[in-house]
Amino acid sequence: MSAIEFRQLEKRFSPESLVLSVDALEIPSGQFVSLVGPSGCGKSTLLRLVANLDQPSGGQLTLSDDQAGERAFVFQDASLIPWRTASENVQLPLELRRQLTRDDQHAIDAAIRMVGLQAEDSRKFPRMLSGGMRMRVSLARALVTQPRILLMDEPFAALDDLLRNQLNEQLLDLWREQKWTTLFVTHNVAEAVFLSQRVLVMHAQPGRIVADMTVPFDYPRRGPLRSDPDFARFCGEVMGKLAGAAA
Numbered sequence: 183m184s185a186i187e188f189r190q191l192e193k194r195f196s197p198e199s200l201v202l203s204v205d206a207l208e209i210p211s212g213q214f215v216s217l218v219g220p221s222g223c224g225k226s227t228l229l230r231l232v233a234n235l236d237q238p239s240g241g242q243l244t245l246s247d248d249q250a251g252e253r254a255f256v257f258q259d260a261s262l263i264p265w266r267t268a269s270e271n272v273q274l275p276l277e278l279r280r281q282l283t284r285d286d287q288h289a290i291d292a293a294i295r296m297v298g299l300q301a302e303d304s305r306k307f308p309r310m311l312s313g314g315m316r317m318r319v320s321l322a323r324a325l326v327t328q329p330r331i332l333l334m335d336e337p338f339a340a341l342d343d344l345l346r347n348q349l350n351e352q353l354l355d356l357w358r359e360q361k362w363t364t365l366f367v368t369h370n371v372a373e374a375v376f377l378s379q380r381v382l383v384m385h386a387q388p389g390r391i392v393a394d395m396t397v398p399f400d401y402p403r404r405g406p407l408r409s410d411p412d413f414a415r416f417c418g419e420v421m422g423k424l425a426g427a428a429a
């Protein structure tokens with residue numbers, strides 16, 4: 183069974199404006215899917231619907247039983263609380279739910295280790311951390327709840343290319359270990375292709391999926407793939423579908 187299933191789904195913010203329309207889309211459990219498309223085509227809206235931060239105006243969005251529990255969202259802005267240490271930021275989702283237990287401290291430490299932060303970094307305040315480290319804290323805060331579905335909205339867009347590439351590889355290593363069903367929004371086609379098993383290309387007005395492309399590269403994927411001619415060719419195909427979107 184699919185982890186996430188869309189049927190005749192529509193989203194309107196007012197009766198006359200159809201913002202998103204998805205007739206049929208199935209995302210199998212554990213799949214890594216990227217969404218690319220022009221600004222305003224509804225990528226974030228689609229993610230917000232899956233996150234249950236917003237409701238469809240029509241149709242159905244179904245999550246399979248084993249996926250309906252934890253969903254975690256990572257935004258472009260790390261949005262950390264400035265007066266809390268990294269570790270205290272990571273513990274926030276657990277704290278909002280219930281009284282913290284000793285096991286929670288293990289979960290917090292594990293999430294911090296998982297994203298490659300050192301114990302001493304976890305005691306620092308956000309202003310003392312680099313942009314990349316803040317994004318790692320944001321990711322750890324998402325992972326501490328042990329999500330089955332990970333929703334990422336341009337998480338690395340504000341980082342320089344070198345760091346972004348490095349975080350792409352580390353994210354893939356984590357995904358291969360944890361097998362979250364992952365929806366990843368990006369404006370960067372090479373990033374979408376490098377990361378995912380499947381790229382969904384969207385058009386605007388109304389926001390809809392116009393191409394569903396299977397990425398033909400094996401994992402693990404490492405830096406040299408980015409300069410492989412087949413990689414460039416596939417990115418070109420995705421760009422072609424995007425250009426069609428703009429036409």
Ligand SMILES: Nc1ncnc2c1ncn2[C@@H]1O[C@H](COP(=O)(O)OP(=O)(O)OP(=O)(O)O)[C@@H](O)[C@H]1O
Pocket residue numbers: 195201219220221222223224225226227228389
């Ligand atoms: N709460 C809201 N109320 C009214 N309109 C909204 C709301 N949220 C989004 N929209 C509209 O829905 C459309 C899709 O927005 P969305 O943020 O999903 O696009 P996007 O593809 O993620 O864009 P970007 O790439 O610029 O982040 C846009 O036209 C936007 O103005």
